[in-house]
Amino acid sequence: MLNLVLFGPPGAGKGTQSAKLIERYSLVHLSTGDIFRANIKGETELGLLAKSFMDKGQLVPDEVTINMLSAEVKKNPDAKGFIFDGFPRTSAQASALDELLNSMDSSISLMLALEVEEAELKRRLLIRGKDSGRADDQDPAVIQKRIDVYNAETFPVRDYYQAQNKYKGVDGIGEIETIFNQLCTEIDSL
Ligand code: ADP
DSSP states (O other): OEEEEEEOSTTSSHHHHHHHHHHHHTOEEEEHHHHHHHHHHTTOHHHHHHHHHHTTTOOOOHHHHHHHHHHHHHTOTTOSEEEEESOOOSHHHHHHHHHHHHHTTOOOOEEEEEEOOHHHHHHHHHHHHHHHOOGGGTOHHHHHHHHHHIIIIITTHHHHHHTTTOEEEEEOSSOHHHHHHHHHHHHHTO
16 A cells, blocks of 8 residues: 655645645545535534634544544545545654554555745635635634644654654645655655
8 A cells, every 4th residue: 555644734735735646646535624624514513523623723632533534544445545634643643543554454655744934834824715715724813823733733743754764855835746746756766
């Protein structure tokens, strides 16, 4: 299996690059943010719970997120591999993911990180807020909170993969196609 973690702060371009990568490598895309938003739209219990955290720029609790992600992985027994987008966002999520993949005799192949500086992230998120109507992209205080949470809780996850020699960073500023080609080069050299 080819299992990729697409990593980076809010607004780094993970969704855009995931869409291109799943097509090139025939992978299943699991975006925890997208799954939560689908649940919010469907007014499920999970959606209601997730919304209360997402609206404030906080993380949905680990236990909830891990259970939801595990269920999604198990829905795809024939997958050639996965792109995990927006997951893992905490060290607890990273070890839970390892355990899950281990139980399937698989593992993470690579963590690909999109590196984008903070000022550019804020600029992109405000534009996305106008275009998509996503509530968490419209309020500068919520955007700042998400970046702060990323720096405090999510950024350290990089060390987890670096320690296993699985971390590759790519410049996330530039043409979408140029960034995509750099990601493909990393994957193809596995
Ligand atoms: P972005 O990375 O642009 O902020 P996402 O769509 O990935 O957007 O996530 C939106 C929100 O969903 C996050 O701010 C958080 O509240 C929640 N969320 C997504 N993934 C996770 C996760 N792995 N753990 C906890 N909360 C999550």
